[in-house]
Amino acid sequence: xxxxxxxxxxxxxxxxxxxxxxxxxxxxxxxxxxxxxxxxxxxxxxxxxxxxxxxxxxxxxxxxxxxxxxxxxxxxxxxxxxxxxxxxxxxxxxxxxxxxxxxxxxxxxx
Amino acid sequence: xxxxxxxxxxxxxxxxxxxxxxxxxxxxxxxxxxxxxxxxxxxxxxxxxxxxxxxxxxxxxxxxxxxxxxxxxxxxxxxxxxxxxxxxxxxxxxxxxxxxxxxxxxxxxxx
Numbered sequence: 001x002x003x004x005x006x007x008x009x010x011x012x013x014x015x016x017x018x019x020x021x022x023x024x025x026x027x028x029x030x031x032x033x034x035x036x037x038x039x040x041x042x043x044x045x046x047x048x049x050x051x052x053x054x055x056x057x058x059x060x061x062x063x064x065x066x067x068x069x070x071x072x073x074x075x076x077x078x079x080x081x082x083x084x085x086x087x088x089x090x091x092x093x094x095x096x097x098x099x100x101x102x103x104x105x106x107x108x109x110x
Numbered sequence: 111x112x113x114x115x116x117x118x119x120x121x122x123x124x125x126x127x128x129x130x131x132x133x134x135x136x137x138x139x140x141x142x143x144x145x146x147x148x149x150x151x152x153x154x155x156x157x158x159x160x161x162x163x164x165x166x167x168x169x170x171x172x173x174x175x176x177x178x179x180x181x182x183x184x185x186x187x188x189x190x191x192x193x194x195x196x197x198x199x200x201x202x203x204x205x206x207x208x209x210x211x212x213x214x215x216x217x218x219x220x221x
Contacts, residue, residue, distance in 0.1 A: 006152075030207075033209060042213060042214050042215055043200070043202075044212070098143070099155070100145075100152040100154070102150060103152050
């Protein structure tokens with residue numbers, strides 16, 4: 001099935017530092033979704049990217065879709081304690097099933 | 111709107127017991143999903159239902175059965191629980207290929 005690799009698995013930053021998580025696929029993707037899960041909570045949809053090279057911003061969050069549509073990144077500028085959680089990418093595999101990456105767990109030290 | 115509602119929130123079972131996890135959504139979505147989440151492994155799809163009356167296996171269907179009772183409800187059944195099924199279970203709903211809306215999860219422990 002579709003393999004989507006997400007790195008890093010963990011990231012610990014000082015408040016105010018930037019953070020980036022990456023999602024990589026061995027095959028071309030039709031689209032990619034990003035979700036955030038707070039500790040003890042459920043995944044919440046953040047954004048969907050569809051077009052090659054697409055860049056979308058949500059306040060301090062910047063999402064990019066690679067030109068080849070095989071990778072994507074989520075970048076947070078000047079992290080805050082409210083950014084704590086696990087960030088997942090999700091893609092459709094060839095059976096049209098949603099496949100989630102393993103997630104990047106972000107902790108922020110005040 | 112309640113969104114996606116899962117019951118129960120917590121459950122402890124003994125090996126071999128059976129139980130059904132309930133899920134209901136009030137967003138008129140055609141598609142519903144069941145995932146399990148284990149540490150370091152993200153979310154893995156167990157079963158999904160693209161529309162009322164249809165169900166399909168996902169990545170990890172063994173040991174589970176599902177029923178799409180109507181458009182609103184999608185239940186997950188463990189016929190004979192095993193310790194390997196200890197996990198957090200999430201139900202989600204959405205339109206095909208669109209963002210999914212998740213319930214709060216069921217934390218299931220099997221002893």
